[in-house]
Amino acid sequence: MASGQESSAIKACNLTILCIYCKYSGAKVLMVGAGGIGCELLKTLALSGFQDIHIIDMDTIEVSNLNRQFLFRQSHVGQSKAKVARDAVLRFRPQISITPYHANVKDPDFNVDFFKQFNVILNGLDNLDARRHVNRLCLAAGVPLVESGTTGFLGQVTVHIKGQTECYECQPKPAPKTYPVCTITSTPSKFVHCIVWAKDLLFAKLFGDKNQDNDLNVRSNDTASSSSDHSEDVFERKKDEDIEQYGKRIFNHVFGHNIESALSNEETWKNRNKPRPIYVKDVFSDETFQQNGNVDKMAETDNNNNNLSNVSAMTYLGLKNPQEIWSLLESSRVFFAALKLFFSKRQKEVGNLSFDKDDHLAVEFVTAAANIRAASFGIPLHSLFEAKGIAGNIVHAVATTNAIIAGLIVIEAIKVLRNDANNCRMTYCLEHPARKMLLMPVEPFEPNKSCYVCSETPLLLEVNTQRAKLRDVVEKVVISKLGMNLPLITHGSSLLYEVGDDLDQDMVANYEANLEKVLSELPYAITGGTVITVEDLQQELVCNINIKHREEFDEEKEPDGMVLHGWTQQAPAAENKDTTAATNGGGATTSTTSKSAPNISEEDDDDLTILEAGIETISPSKKRKLSDLSNPEEKRAKKIPNDDIILMLDDDISKQ
Amino acid sequence: MNGEELTEQETALYDRQIRVWGVDAQRRLSKSHIFVSGLKGTAVEFCKNIVLAGVGSLTLNDDNPVTEEALAANFLIPFDENMGGGGSIAELCCDSLKDFNPMVHVSVEKGDLSSFDVDFFEKFDVVVISCCLLAAKKSVNEKCRKLSKRVAFYSVDCRYSCGEIFVDLHKYSYMKKKADETVECQLQYPSFEEAIAIPWRSLPKRVSKLYFAMRVVERFEEVERRKPGETSVDDLTNVLKLRNELCLAHSLNESQIPDSLLERLVVSPKEFPPVSAVLGGILGQEVIKAISGKGDPLKNFFFFDAVDGKGVIEDISTP
Structure with a gap:
């Protein structure tokens, strides 16, 4: 290794000491999630000298959390995770400021201005939907995001800085496992x-x-x-x-x-x-x-x-x-x-x-x-314990992986705070060593130029404009696929649809009426060749969608009756449960999602009580650069991380 | 396994982790006895992890009084202007850990680590020592190896942004799934003394530089009769001199142990909390593997450096 390279790394590191104990004690950080990763992260941040930490979590504590969410005790069951976590950390570090929010990160209060007050956002979330939402707010606010996830002994930490690295949505995410309807009903x-x-x-x-x-x-x-x-x-x-x-x-x-x-x-x-x-x-x-x-x-x-x-x-x-x-x-x-x-x-x-x-x-x-x-x-029979795991999509979770991942998050957060993006790494925590490594750093990717979230690339929607209603587009595309929370749809300068608290009744009635109309019969007709604009004012995300008319869709393969192109994630339309969970703590749900019953799916976020769930994976087709390419053996082995990452997918979703 | 079933309470509490390692592993964990000496940030992270995992008992050893520095690095000790009211670090940690998981028996063993004899260690399945001198490390390791039952020995050390874990499982066999069949694997570990006695030039190429750097600093502390981790910037010249001597003796190029790396280890020997979290997590996982007999155990060194972010396993043993 070139010694010059090494010594600059060392300087960087010694700087870190200064940063932690003086300069960056002034940093203001937002943690999203106070679960498995969150508890470890809050502790490690406090020990590392962070003085101003805000933490959002909508969940309350459950017994099955106690094996790893070590800030919580039996007597706390039913209480707010964010609040109890704060109190627990203040007991050993009373001089710092921790601000808890027992709330859903998707609440409108947490808007772009709210995000702008922080130097870095640290995610310890359990579901794709909230991750995407936070990603967009970070992009809109221009605040770096350190993202994380664990499943069993596997985990990862990634860094997302607008314009410098890929955003959370630049890479396709694994679709929650779905099964063809006939497999379920007839041929299991x-x-x-x-x-x-x-x-x-x-x-x-x-x-x-x-x-x-x-x-x-x-x-x-x-x-x-x-x-x-x-x-x-x-x-x-x-x-x-x-x-x-x-x-x-x-x-x-x-x-x-x-x-x-x-x-x-x-x-x-x-x-x-x-x-x-x-x-x-x-x-x-x-x-x-x-x-x-x-x-x-x-x-x-x-x-x-x-x-x-x-x-x-x-x-x-x-x-x-x-x-x-x-x-x-x-x-x-x-x-x-x-x-x-x-x-x-x-x-x-x-x-x-x-x-x-x-x-x-x-x-x-x-x-x-x-x-x-x-x-x-x-088919072989299974125990109640196993069946419960499968039916509830219960994520395997242990304290050790969360502790490791939390440590890695803090290390990346410090680099981000020092504006040292060049040294930021995505790190994978593996169960079996790959080239001697249990913790494997790789260089972050550049932004994906055709990402509809962080670039302005238009999407293409194939739809039967003479049959599909605006409601279908809103529910199946805008909310489910694009993950928008408060969508607004325009055609040219004309408003077709909007969601918000401050609308007057006439408008609401008008939009409701539009929802039931077929696309080509809307006041400003949507037909083949039309470009519509869909935006979310809270997420400050704007997408243009080119409409292409198509007559027929395959019922089994294209159950939505429409196909969206240029969109990086193939999750079925059934992962929008956060809003329901906000009110009842993730128990019984009566959300619109059940309407999409044909897409029988296992959802990551079914298990809302576990924050560390929902590990992401890397597209096997992409090669990640290892951070250290100084020796030829490692150069040749560049592809290895992918193998391990595929394993993660297996472990996470299809464990049966 | 026909052991007794887990209680309803255990099943509910350990639900998520049983899904990772299974009921048998959980049962074995709950019957295991762990000894930990040297309760700084990294060892404390480890203690938290295995108490949560649900081991049978944990015995803590650290007679040091609570200092401001200890308070700053230790999340198990509640903030107290009276510095814990005269209790030792082990006593204060014990109180917090009991609270973490009422099903684990946590206790304190007073006394100097080097005063414990072979019989003392027979009570345990796992012995973990942290922040102790080379001589103590070797001697505790040897005592564990003298016992007829296997007592797994681990040492863990964190120096600012770098860390090292050493593992000695003596003779260890475990079942491993390969494709469709389960095969028995056997591993033979060297003691710490044996491992570090291996001439450096006979080690595989590209062994982590940290391995050598840690040996230099460890040796320095020994010859200078320092307490573990008691080095400062003033020592750098002498440490570099020692590095040169050792490299000469081992016919190793000095560039294998860069000045800058040694500087980091010597100048700021404090534990860096994120690195402690990583080391405590890896060590926790290894101990759980060794007790449960599930998964490939680490052989026999692990290194982590926050600067390059790599967590590397090195096998330092005679083939």
Whole structure:
């Protein structure tokens, strides 16, 4: 290594000492997220001499946070993460200033001016949506961003400085895993398919909003070919129908009849193993079903148990170990017991429940139903613990990785504060060493010139302008894909749509009316060749979209009925849950996202309680430059980081 | 494994990490006993990590009184103008760590590290020492190796922006998944004394410069009878002189241990908190691996330098 190079690095480092202990104690930093990474980061910032730290987090503390979010104790469960984290750090560092906000970073209060007061923004977030939002505000405010994520033993820290490095959205992000509808409804081959079916179709059908579209119905009719009109009634509990009878009918329908109908379509099974229909009588003898019936009585007699959140089918059946894999009989028992408990103990909620990984009874039901379906399709059964992880997209998290990543964030933050962008690195924390390295720094990329977020490259939207409504474009493109929060759409100088608190009623009515109009019939018609401008005033992001008319779209491959080009991330339209979570802490949701049910997906941000979730990945096609290319072996091995990064993707999303 | 099941409380608390390393690993962790001596910033980071992970017990050793400097570097000690009211660093850390995870038994062992005999270490599965002199490092390592049961030995040191972890698992075998089958892997570790006795020129090319630099500073502290980390800018000339002598003896080019690197280690021996966080995290992960028998353990040195940002593993052992 050239010694000149080394000694300049050293000077840089010695400067750092000065910066930490004097000059940059004046730096004002904003942390977004007070979870796994956030707790570690706040501690390390305080120890490193930072004196003015602001921290935003909308979440409250949960028991499953305590294994790594070390600023929190059992007694803090239910309290604001940001506030408790502040108090905990002030106990060992009372002389510094920490300002907590128990709020969603997407709240309009946190606008560009708010961001401008900080020298650097440090992200410890758990979802793509908030990350994108913060990225845009950082670009608009011209404030550098240090971004981070961890999953299990893997983690990474990246630096985004406007005009100097790529922005968070310059690279495509991995789309949350989606499954073709027919895989879920007809031809599952993995346990996760059964989980998605049990959670998003069966559970939603039985306990959720009856008015919602649900492929359980539609698709089973497709294959059933007959009796399509009567199956609408199958899930409706008849007047005075005994819960047990109802349960049997559902069981026989979804695990027996539906499979039988599917089998009648010979074409489907030519190259697949045929499933086995399972009826109640196949699992239970009359006698054993009677035993199961006792659950019902127990449920009704046990009136002392008023704590509804503790209602558990496992408890009633004497099943204790969540790690144990139930047999088909046990799964079926849990199925009936859970169904009964929902209808007896939690009747009031039936009709507006949505799956929540912290709802124990819901997890029991979904595990049981998924296992029965798995048995039918010859897929190995799984324990409740495993099923819960899959169903809740629970992110694997340990304290050590978060601590390492937080340390690396502070190191990068200090370089940024010293205007030493040239020495900033993206660092990967690996599980298995690559060329002896467990912590691997790579040089940041230059901005992507065609990034629609940090450059002004227009997007192209293919859409049927004579069929699609403005609402479709707003929901499927502007909100879901472009991640806008408060969109405003103009055509030339004419306003077509706007969201905001300060609009008068006439305008709101006008915009509402526009939403229902087909594009080509809008007051200022959108047709092939039109350019519309979409902007978000809060994010200060403006995009031009060229419209191209197209007649037909493939229902399976292009379920949106429109295709957006020049956009770097292929997430389905179902990741916009922050706003809901802001009010209820990430529990039950009733958001617009469920409308996009055909895009059955695993979402990173389903698990809003875990802030370190949602690691990003690097496009395997791109090569990253290693920071130290001083020896030839490393030059040759340039591509290696990609291999590891792909591993991350596997670990993060498709762990089953 | 047919051990007893985890309690409901454990399952709820450890849910996220069980998803990383499994129930068996969690069970093994909860039965393990850890000893840590030398509670500066890096060791404290490590303690936090393994208490959160849920080890069975943690025994702390550091009789030093609380000073302003200790307060500044240690997030386990609440700010107190009376400097902890006369308690030792270990005692004050103990109180905070107990609070982190009520399921871990945290206690204090008073006494000088060098006064503990072989039998003392038999109580532990893992021994971690930090900020101690070369002689103590060698002797504790040897004591651990004399025991018939395996006591994993680790040392960790942070000098400003640089850090080193040393690992001695003695004879260690573990199961490793390769493609579809699980194979048993065996590793043989040298002791610290054996490792550093290996002539420098017989080491592989491109061994981290930090390895050599740390040896020079360690040697300097020993011959000058300094306390660990007690160096200043005034020592630089003598440290460079020692570097030249050692390089000559080992036939190593002096440029392998740049002046600037030594300067950093000697002039500001304080621990830099972000580097402590990184080292404490890596060490925590390694200890968890060794206890659970899951994952490739580090063999046998780890180096981190905040200036280039690399975290590198070096195998310093005779083949």
